Amino acid sequence: MRQIVVWAEIQDKRITDVSLETLRRAAQLAEGMSGSTGAILIGDRCRGSAQELISHGADRVWLVEDDRLALYQSGPYARIVTDIIAEAGPEIVLMGGTSVGTDLAPRVAAKLKTGLTAHCIDLSIEQIDGRDQLIQVVPGWGGQMMVKIVCPDHRPQMATIRPGVMEKGTAEPARTGEIIPVTPAINEDDFRAKTLEMVQEEEHETPLEDADIVVSGGFGLYGSGGFEPVERLVAALHGEVAGTRPAFDQGWIPESRMIGQSGKTVRPRLFVSVGASGAMHYTTGFLKAKVIAAIDRNPNAPIFDIADFGIADDLNRIIPCLIEQLENPK
């Protein structure tokens, strides 16, 4: 049976969104090739999450529970994932491109001596020379190019998925699947790199990726008296605030709110860009928003090429009117 295996990551006792996004895509691809979907779940007392993975599309879950594995441990995790993959022999292995997924996947790929593509934004299956190949799309050169990568002769084909680019879907609680408990074969040598503790620094807030409405400001606000208009518009729209790299450099937003190639990718219902000309490495972070509205003074700014609605005017003339009409609808 042809199989796609997803490594499901637990952060803070719950499965990460990108794991569920990846699992859903894996289930769609598996259906297209008459195959099945498996998930690898590693942690401490995480059996409850196994059912969640099944309800999100996994046909089987390899469950590895061990109190030494509550935190990410690069050596043991890599060995366990490699052993499961080597036995199951899947065509494709996918992982979410988090700080942990991007650490684990390359070590596993090197153990398996197979190809790995980083930070994919799209996956599809195409027949090339009579064999199903995974087409892995990644942005290149600051996002102005897209690169299709294949792994023609090695199996499994491995990829990490950029968080936020695929849809999570909804759970089907009635879905059934198999839970396979696995006893990890790990030893002291696997702990040569040992995670001692997780130190939490940021308050929990709504992740930008989950927001329905995002308002993002750019350097154009510098000449218009600062970032405040964006914050007021965010409040009136009940959205989340974001910005460009220059906005981050100005200290207007934290790094966790930076949109683009080196920051976050979002796909909200509505994305409003204010005072940003639309450099490729910025726009690549929200191209899949359902509706994009842009306000920028320069009518020739490239931001208007990728927007649904454009307003080429002074933001200090437009934003107060938007806020007034949002707060006092007729």
Add this chain to the structure above:
Amino acid sequence: MPLNIVVCIKQVPDPEHFDRITLDPATGAIRRDGVPSITNPLDRHAVEEALRIREQPGGTVSVITMGPPPARKSLEDALAMGADRGAILCDPTFAGADSLATAHVLATGIRALGPFDLILCGNESVDGATGQVTPQLAEFLDIPHVTRARKITLADEKTALVERAVEGGYLRVEVKLPAAISVLKEINRYRLPTAMGIMAAADREIIEWGCSVCEPFGGTMESPTKVAEVFESSLKRKVTMLTGAPEEVARELLRRLREMEAL
């Protein structure tokens, strides 16, 4: 006990000029004429960290790169910062190597340099940006790895303590040497080469190796991944520009957004 540190560096196209990179419509090949090359910025942080770590126990800092002949310039810059010796792995068969094949070549070069205690790398390059080479070369060398390091402290001569940045905070990781660690830019501010440094570096050795360096280790490895196609992003939308008095424009925008159920 002195430490032998190896830093992996890479010459990359300057990201400030990525907009000059174009696609040859006939061949589908990337054209980067006139785009200047620089040392990958994160790799300079890795060199700086190696120099700082060397200050306490003493030892050597070697810099190694895989690339075409002009990549030698990045080694010269690292020597001028204070590294002791350089090595360039240069062979036409290395061109187009993916992260696995690159890690394999680097691992063989590092073995050829002799005994080592610590390998430092930038966390990712600005061009490929996979961030995969450090864990992969650690696997080939059978040593532990830690990526996304924002702070490295030597606990003793055989152990390093690393702060590894993750979503919402950091992990405290204890790692036995020898190990491979990749660094983020927060780890330090790197020094710039001085005239004195450039002069002092002039007689330091740069070793050149071709693919024969891989022979004792089973030869070079084929790249499992291939580029099937490069295309320009065409995610343009058909924009509706709204014009008129600000109140009218605002009203029209909100009306349209509600119509599309975006509000």
